[in-house]
Amino acid sequence: MSTPDINSWQSVQDEVLRRIHNRIWKPGAQIPNETDLAKEFNCGRTTVNRALRELAESGILERKRKSGTRVALHPVSRAVIAVQIVRREIEERGASYGYALIDKRVGTPPHAVTFAMELAQGEEMLHVRAVHLADGVPYALEDRWICLRTVPQARDYDFAQKSANEWLLENVPYNRATLSILATPASAFEQEYLAVPDKASILHVERATWRDKGPVTFVTISYQPGHRIISTTTS
């Protein structure tokens, strides 16, 4: 064989990627099966399997039993964004973190919220709003609805010191989550608490979480104009 021993799953992956990038294996074309590749690379089939499995997960290859493996025609690359507590986000930028509770009250959530949480209307929930500060300047607004049926202990917790963002993460585990990113002009509320001009363009991240079948919370994080969400590179 011209290729020297390629006997780590990482090096197999590298070689496969090289062949795809160099069009030795063209988009849509089938590649040799695992057994043959293992023979060529002089390694175990398990090793080849792991290399190819990961590439399939990342969308570069398409695999089907019996049919074999082919190079994806229109690779759907997956951009991964890290979702973490806002305090961490701010601290990672090297800024000092500050937090202020705006209000906390029980009420009936608007349609948009019950819809996103897959709930019928009318149920009372806890509404918590707060502002996260970076070096004393408003960095993001948190507008959160907490389901009191799933998280009754939230009613009595005072969110003045610790943000609901952190409190929930530490105390209420979740199973399932959705995330959605959108842009809107700044609302009057956002204008006031983010201290931005009229009609500024605000980036929002909406996130709903569930614990088993029970809805936990729905939150909108609204960032200062100019904020960017940056994806860590994949493939």
Place this chain on the structure above:
Amino acid sequence: MSTPDINSWQSVQDEVLRRIHNRIWKPGAQIPNETDLAKEFNCGRTTVNRALRELAESGILERKRKSGTRVALHPVSRAVIAVQIVRREIEERGASYGYALIDKRVGTPPHAVTFAMELAQGEEMLHVRAVHLADGVPYALEDRWICLRTVPQARDYDFAQKSANEWLLENVPYNRATLSILATPASAFEQEYLAVPDKASILHVERATWRDKGPVTFVTISYQPGHRIISTTTS
């Protein structure tokens, strides 16, 4: 053992997740090592390893050689967004796809572009602008700079029929990519071609790609107001 045989990596993962959700294993706490878990679940260590490895990749567990495995204190959950060609995006919504080239010319890109592509200034690049239509209505604008040094064949390609988006993906492979999401008020250009009112809030996705060391392209996709980027759920 109280637990019946758990001998697929998927079921091991489920059981581990169950214990984390039920606080049997608390955030920050160490969990038994692979060998012990394999014994308890009556399966091979390989199986446990795969289950735990995946959970570590998804940020739920933190693993370190010798130290062992612990439940992440502040899990950084990873939201995955699918990045694909705009035509597919539109077709998946059940709309008919349309495309129109706005202009194509050679010029010097602005600072923002050369910065994102990690280039010095002054190099001439191909600037292509186009609009993608869903059911005849503007869906997104594509504003793209193509590096003629890396992709010289782009100069002579006529982007009137096929969008640069698709042409590049089919003809110029890339290794590395960055992605960034932001919101801005609609520019005059966007107002005109997206047919939106003054000061509308536009969601942009910026993406730069490289082939080995060579910059390939930098593109901004600007969506209609109200557009959402939705993440596929992870764990």
Place this chain on the structure above:
DNA sequence: ATTTTCTTTATGTCTGCACATAACGAGAAT
């Protein structure tokens, strides 16, 4: 006390082998 070296431990990976499972396609039964 500080630094260096060694041992121990848990994870990381590779291997060969086995069997499970999806799915294509040939051939039989209708």
Place this chain on the structure above:
DNA sequence: ATTCTCGTTATGTGCAGACATAAAGAAAAT
């Protein structure tokens, strides 16, 4: 021709055993 059955094939997964490697902690040397 259509439907059904079944063998073939490639991927998916499980296992035991082995060695590699990072890293914490103990022991030894300075």
